[in-house]
Amino acid sequence: MERVETGMFARSKAGHDKGKLYIILRTEGEYVYLTDGKLRPMANPKKKKIKHIQPMYRTPEGRDLTKITDVDVKRAIVLHEKEEEHVKSGCN
DSSP: OOOOOTTOEEEEOSSTTTTOEEEEEEEETTEEEEEOSSSSOTTSOEEEEGGGEEEESOOOTTOOTTSOOHHHHHHHHHHHHHHHHHHHHTOO
């Protein structure tokens, strides 16, 4: 099993949300609770099995995870996706 920690980015590998980027809110056994700040706010996280996500060994920078809000989550996800686009396009 892969190392999964609170605060990491994770991409869904299965389900109707396949490919969607989330932040891991918490872990419980074989499940994780995910938030995207929009459809799945911190107050109503998505429960998903660990085997159905691809964790990214990176966390949003400069944030105390105990004090983040849905707005912070949305910003972190948008910034991460922009970085991925930048890398894919080959720009330096």
